Amino acid sequence: MPTTAFSHTVEDAVSNGRTPTRRTVDVVDVRELTPGVVRLTFRDEFIAANVQPAQFVNLYSSNPQHLMPRPFGVSDVDGDRVSLIFAVVGYGTDEFAHLKAGDHVDVLGPLGRPFDLSRAADYLLVGGGLGIPPLLEAAQALAARDDCRAIAVLGYRDAHFADVYAARYADEVHSIDESEGNVLTLLERLWPDMQAEGRETIILSCGPTPMMKAVAEWASRRGVDAQLSMEQRMGCGYGTCVACTIDTRDGREKVCEAGPVFTAHQLGWDNK
Known part of the structure; x- marks a missing residue:
């Protein structure tokens, strides 16, 4: 699946094998694993079905002055739920760490070249x-x-x-x-x-x-x-x-x- 060619909707992406553009998803869980380390889970059927190990997703701040997204490696998938684990190190990660179940966040992905797991080993x-x-x-x-x-x-x-x-x-x-x-x-x-x-x-x-x-x-x-x-x-x-x-x-x-x-x-x- 090409990771730098984007479709306007998830439905388009499913039909043409491209990555859907930035979209808003539902946050379903945010928990602190240890001081300063957070696990955030959101729902996104496309990422859950298509992400490969070591690919990442971009999360976007709700503050329009913070234009650049933050990339996070996906840690695991459960049905349509996608989880990320990250350290709180600045304004972007602090914002995401304070999200709650029922909130929304904009995402883009999956992106990047994954691990090659093709060999039996x-x-x-x-x-x-x-x-x-x-x-x-x-x-x-x-x-x-x-x-x-x-x-x-x-x-x-x-x-x-x-x-x-x-x-x-x-x-x-x-x-x-x-x-x-x-x-x-x-x-x-x-x-x-x-x-x-x-x-x-x-x-x-x-x-x-x-x-x-x-x-x-x-x-x-x-x-x-x-x-x-x-x-x-x-x-x-x-x-x-x-x-x-x-x-x-x-x-x-x-x-x-x-x-x-x-x-x-x-x-x-x-x-x-």
């Missing part, structure tokens, strides 16, 4: 902090298959706010906070048993850039393919403003359009 879902939500959606997609395993490897600063959601879908959940170590600590613990099983392993990762670089280098040394969902700051979210460019082996690319998912090789993080 053990998928290590390696996330840090607010990079974890797209991996929850990946775990949900993998849970529907019988030729894959999803093993969540999650790192937190302190509160383990997403473990309960990961456990709904992942075959295993391993988490750690800064007082104990980091995601590489967990990967080192898990790797001997995974090697012994002899199955193909693929890493999907999202989180702070230094963490993802370290994970990509760890994977490269072990011959493991890694896909990274980049968290570049975006403006429009669909390739017009050129605010989210990133260096790749093929030159500068727009994360919202060519990504957010890139392979470690595309980014030059695989030491090859």
